[in-house]
Amino acid sequence: MVSSSGPIAANTSRDLVVRFDATGLDGIAGFALNPNWGAGWGSSCTTTGQVSTCTFNVRPWPGETTFTQNFNPTLTAIVGAPQGQAGHLKISQGWAGSPVGPATDVAVYAGGPKLELDPNLDSQPYDTQPGAVIGQPLQVTNNGTVASGRLVVAAQLSPGLSFTQHFANCSYGTYTGTTEPFKSAEAAICTVNTSVQPGQTVTVDPIQALVGSDALYSDISYTLSSDDDYALRFVRGSYAFTPASQTGPRLTAGLPEDDNAQSGPPTLGQARDYAVVQYRVDNHADFSAHGAWAPTDGGTKGTVSVKVHNGGPASVEYLRSGNPIGGVLVTLPAGVTVSGKLPADCGKVNPGLVHCYLPTFLLNGADRTFDLPLAVADPAAAPAVTIGVTTEQGLYENAVQPLPYDDVDANNTTSLALGTTATQS
Structure with a gap:
């Protein structure tokens, strides 16, 4: 596959001229254009000797200012071609009406190591x-x-x-x-x-x-x-x-x-x-759940900072899969509701439950904090939220589940009173 890309004005189209010079492939490989070229999108091709020139109409995606166009000519090895010897296909391009740019030399081999x-x-x-x-x-x-x-x-x-x-x-x-x-x-x-x-x-x-x-x-x-x-x-x-x-x-x-x-x-x-x-x-991490309540308006509103701490010694990283290493479930008692925009990695499961996804990694000694805006109907009663660290599967099942890499489960949950004064756990 040959790919061309570059800048182009938004919501426009231009004709791109691409030249394939197969002269240097003699004795190594045959060159053929894609039979579908020359029909549709304003494409057309001409061939003189072993040089083919094609015009492609290119355009960006809506709102974009770059284009990408792929070409798929066919190369066929010549019977008896010397193994390991390179032939050369030269490819150049330019906008229609402008000079064609310098050629890119593509080495083509008959056979090779594997x-x-x-x-x-x-x-x-x-x-x-x-x-x-x-x-x-x-x-x-x-x-x-x-x-x-x-x-x-x-x-x-x-x-x-x-x-x-x-x-x-x-x-x-x-x-x-x-x-x-x-x-x-x-x-x-x-x-x-x-x-x-x-x-x-x-x-x-x-x-x-x-x-x-x-x-x-x-x-x-x-x-x-x-x-x-x-x-x-x-x-x-x-x-x-x-x-x-x-x-x-x-x-x-x-x-x-x-x-x-x-x-x-x-x-x-x-x-x-x-x-x-x-x-x-053979290692483990110690994840723990923490919370801090910062009340405003006499405690009728405020922010709960939900924190997950990795006490190590292991850094937990799901770098190959790209999956979250876990998540947090925050259970809201009666009379406590979400009062503003939640962080990007958080969402409401129902009026009484918020879940947040941890990232794909949390290094030894690091924290991940989510700030949740809440409203409290009766701050004098100091209702308590429950915070639990769980697996990604636990987020789907709305359940606090043991983490596979954590050898201490006792500190994976905590509760926090939402009263008129600041508290933390």
């Missing part, structure tokens, strides 16, 4: 504990038609893990984003100057990590490549890497390295070149 991880690598979680060193040897097989040239392995550690050894041929990176749980995340990209031949299986040394005291749901994700640029662009784009030191012990694949090894062709599609190895850390 580096794949052992299918049993991530078949089940591994048990571990804080302070342990983890990491599995990686069995890598080239199920392609061309040697890999060299072997590139990337490892990304989930928060709470850290590398125990820095190999000479690995560059190490720290997360550059702003998402809180990932701020301590680490990654490595290791280049092994060993070419994996078609049908050959090699074993890469373990890339080991230390399990931190706050680790709970930990994992290491691995990516294989014979070309460390395109295949690992997402890893490179998320971390700031320090170049490999080239001194000290090296990560190996059990075979001699060749100092003259070069990057090979890209890995063939549909390869099992990525896997996430999960670990069950």
Whole structure:
């Protein structure tokens, strides 16, 4: 798939001219336009020799000021094409009536390496504990038609893990984003100057990590490549890497390295070149429920600040699933009602019950607070709200349920009197 995107005025349409020059594919692959092009949306194509020029009418979504257009030409390998040798397709574009911009050179290979991880690598979680060193040897097989040239392995550690050894041929990176749980995340990209031949299986040394005291749901994700640029662009784009030191012990694949090894062709599609190895850390967190009442108007109105505290030692993170790690149920007694807008993660189940979703993570020592505006019919009676921390399923069932990672249930609920004076629990 070829994709084009860029700015465009809202609620307009323009003609985009895209040119495909297949001259450099001779002997490697045949090029054909999509047969549906040239009909509808103002599209049309002409071909002269091995250069095809197509005009596409593009427009943004309503209210947007950018466009995206995908093209799906067909490439077919030539019988007898030399394996591992690149042909070149040049693609350029520009607005109709304007010069076509500089061409993008797309390398096209007949065949290639297909580096794949052992299918049993991530078949089940591994048990571990804080302070342990983890990491599995990686069995890598080239199920392609061309040697890999060299072997590139990337490892990304989930928060709470850290590398125990820095190999000479690995560059190490720290997360550059702003998402809180990932701020301590680490990654490595290791280049092994060993070419994996078609049908050959090699074993890469373990890339080991230390399990931190706050680790709970930990994992290491691995990516294989014979070309460390395109295949690992997402890893490179998320971390700031320090170049490999080239001194000290090296990560190996059990075979001699060749100092003259070069990057090979890209890995063939549909390869099992990525896997996430999960670990069950023998750890726990202590979640507790708290509340604070700040009355106004003589106690007839006020705000209840509902707080969930993670007393650790584990940081709880549902980073793979993206699900809330739990929630809070706030039961309102008779005469107490919601009097204003609730926070974005909260809602009324019924007049006497409010639920709030916790985020996908709560780090060791951190709090999550929800401010609920309430009205109290009889503040002199000091009616009490009940606050309970529960699972995501418990929010659906309107029930306080034990948290799977919490080893202390006694402090998962609390009550708070809503009188004329401030109170807290």
